[in-house]
Every structure is written in structure tokens, then in C-alpha cells.
Amino acid sequence: MLTRRNFLAAGVTATTALGGPFLAPRDSLAQQAAPNLGPNRLVTLGTRGGPAIRTGFTPSPSANLIVFDNVAYVIDTGYGVSFKLVESKFPLPQLRYIFITHHHSDHNAEFGLLTYNAWAMGLKTQIDAYGPNGMKRLAQGFWDAYKFDIDTRIADEGRPDLRRLVSVHEYSEGEVMKTDKVRVTALRNVHPPITESFALKFEFPGKTIVFSGDTAYHPPLAQFAKGADILVHEAMLGPAIEFIVRANPNAATILKHLQASHTLVADVGRIATDAGVKTLVLSHFVPADAPNVTEQQWIDGVRETWKGDLVLAKDLMQIKL
Numbered sequence: 001m002l003t004r005r006n007f008l009a010a011g012v013t014a015t016t017a018l019g020g021p022f023l024a025p026r027d028s029l030a031q032q033a034a035p036n037l038g039p040n041r042l043v044t045l046g047t048r049g050g051p052a053i054r055t056g057f058t059p060s061p062s063a064n065l066i067v068f069d070n071v072a073y074v075i076d077t078g079y080g081v082s083f084k085l086v087e088s089k090f091p092l093p094q095l096r097y098i099f100i101t102h103h104h105s106d107h108n109a110e111f112g113l114l115t116y117n118a119w120a121m122g123l124k125t126q127i128d129a130y131g132p133n134g135m136k137r138l139a140q141g142f143w144d145a146y147k148f149d150i151d152t153r154i155a156d157e158g159r160p161d162l163r164r165l166v167s168v169h170e171y172s173e174g175e176v177m178k179t180d181k182v183r184v185t186a187l188r189n190v191h192p193p194i195t196e197s198f199a200l201k202f203e204f205p206g207k208t209i210v211f212s213g214d215t216a217y218h219p220p221l222a223q224f225a226k227g228a229d230i231l232v233h234e235a236m237l238g239p240a241i242e243f244i245v246r247a248n249p250n251a252a253t254i255l256k257h258l259q260a261s262h263t264l265v266a267d268v269g270r271i272a273t274d275a276g277v278k279t280l281v282l283s284h285f286v287p288a289d290a291p292n293v294t295e296q297q298w299i300d301g302v303r304e305t306w307k308g309d310l311v312l313a314k315d316l317m318q319i320k321l
């Protein structure tokens with residue numbers, strides 16, 4: 001069984017074995033068309049559910065990175081995603097694809113700034129960004145807000161036009177995109193009051209990774225994730241959400257939202273078991289940092305219904321693919 005602690009130790013070993021930072025020196029980067037982004041991996045950059053920010057940025061709101069066959073995919077761009085990518089030694093200008101699962105701020109707040117930060121660090125190549133209805137408005141709002149700065153830097157620093165480098169696509173249920181390296185599909189999940197909320201499946205040659213997105217217990221997700229190598233599923237700990245509720249003045253409303261739109265950890269185990277996935281990764285923890293909540297409580301909760309490989313995600317954890 002992999003707990004959060006011993007998986008982290010394994011992750012550290014893997015990182016060391018891979019030779020540390022994946023970044024080539026600046027000069028050679030400029031000369032190479034495609035810098036080596038390192039081994040195929042999933043990095044859980046931000047693992048908290050909800051938009052709150054704590055000291056040390058840990059845990060920070062939802063964000064994940066997949067590097068596969070030297071192409072980078074970011075899934076969700078919660079606040080802190082740029083810092084977390086940099087911390088994970090990922091060269092921001094090599095960003096290629098961004099996917100947003102739904103338009104809650106703990107998943108999209110840093111979308112515009114992530115592309116901006118990549119640009120500020122030398123982005124020259126195209127980024128394709130995919131999100132549900134509202135994605136184009138999100139991008140346009142950012143371009144409007146930062147028009148002065150972007151225009152100034154184009155004229156003043158000779159940068160390419162960021163707005164032309166970023167192509168924004170809106171998706172719904174079904175196929176989101178397909179290249180010769182990956183097929184991405186979406187399944188509408190249950191996250192009221194948001195209806196445009198999706199689970200995402202990434203099918204690479206020989207490796208399938210599914211993200212639940214934010215969802216209440218949704219049995220069709222088991223079919224969607226059938227046989228996946230990794231299921232990254234959101235998780236809520238029943239007894240502990242009382243803590244969140246007590247800390248909020250609008251307790252009743254918050255409690256109702258949480259119960260209707262997130263999945264209790266035992267139900268997460270049911271999905272993973274029904275899907276027969278190889279590894280279950282718990283992430284988007286609700287609550288993420290309540291005092292007196294231990295890792296063992298999460299493990300005990302999911303072990304009622306899931307006997308397979310288990311990972312409790314932590315910010316910046318690297319999982320080899």
C-alpha cells in the first residue's frame with residue numbers, strides 16, 4: 001500500500017535518479033527546437049479543494065502537469081500554478097496544452113497569468129487551451145485587463161503577441177482534442193450549480209490517465225475510467241467537513257454545496273474499484289488542511305471500498321508514467 005509518506009519517498013528517489021532539473025542551460029535552450037522535458041510523468045502541482053491560500057502555498061488550489069513523449073499538458077490552473085510549475089523545474093515557455101475542467105476559481109484563476117508568465121519568460125510557440133463554455137470569455141477578459149502591458153511589451157521589448165500565441169477552444173462532452181500523441185475526451189460530471197463541469201481522460205500510447213474533475217459521486221465515471229492506469233479523483237472527508245462549515249458564517253449553504261457537489265472518500269473507492277483502475281490518486285482534498293485530520297483518516301475512508309494501489313497526492317509529487 002502506498003501512503004502519502006512512503007510514496008513521497010519513492011518520488012524523491014525517482015527525481016534524483018532522473019538527474020534533477022530537466023532544464024537545459026539557457027543557451028542550449030535557445031538553440032534547440034524541442035528541449036528535453038524529462039521523463040513521462042504526472043505531477044500533482046496543487047492538491048487542495050477550494051480557493052483558499054495558506055502559508056508556503058501548501059497545499060495550493062487545483063493544478064496538474066502531465067509530460068508525455070516530451071509534450072506538456074496542464075490540467076487546471078488554480079492560483080499558484082505558475083509557481084508550482086517553476087518549483088517542479090518545468091520551463092514555462094515549453095507549455096503546450098492547457099485544460100480547464102470547470103470554471104470555479106480554484107481551477108481557472110491563474111489561466112491568463114500562466115500564459116502571461118510563460119510569455120514573460122520567453123514563450124515563442126503556440127499554446128492550445130481547452131475549457132468548457134466560458135473559456136473564451138475568460139481569455140478575453142484577461143486580454144482586456146492586460147492590454148496595456150501586453151501592447152507595451154510588444155512595442156518596447158519586441159515580444160510576439162501573446163494573444164496570437166494562445167488559441168482558445170471550448171469543449172463539451174465527447175472528444176476534446178486528438179493529436180498523433182494523445183486523445184482527450186470529456187465526461188460531464190455532477191457539480192451543481194455548475195453544469196459545464198467535466199472529467200477528462202488522456203489516452204496516450206500505452207497509458208491512460210483520468211481526472212474526475214470536481215464531482216459528486218457519479219457512477220458513470222467508473223465506465224469512463226475503465227481500466228485506466230491512473231485515476232486522479234477528488235475526495236471529501238465526511239466528518240471533517242464540519243470544520244469547514246464551522247469556520248464559515250454561511251455554514252448551511254456551504255454544507256449543502258459540499259454534499260451535493262463533491263464525493264465522499266468511500267465513494268471514490270467505489271468508483272476506482274468499479275473502474276478497475278491500476279492506481280487511485282486522491283487529490284483536491286476537502287478539507288485540505290483542517291487541524292486534527294490525519295492521513296490515516298483518508299486512508300481508512302477509502303480502504304473500505306478500494307484495495308488497490310493508493311496515492312494521497314501532495315503538491316509537487318511526481319508520479320512516473
Ligand SMILES: [Zn+2]
Pocket residue numbers: 049050062104106107214284
Ligand atoms: Zn474545486
Ligand SMILES: [Zn+2]
Pocket residue numbers: 102104191214
Ligand atoms: Zn468546483
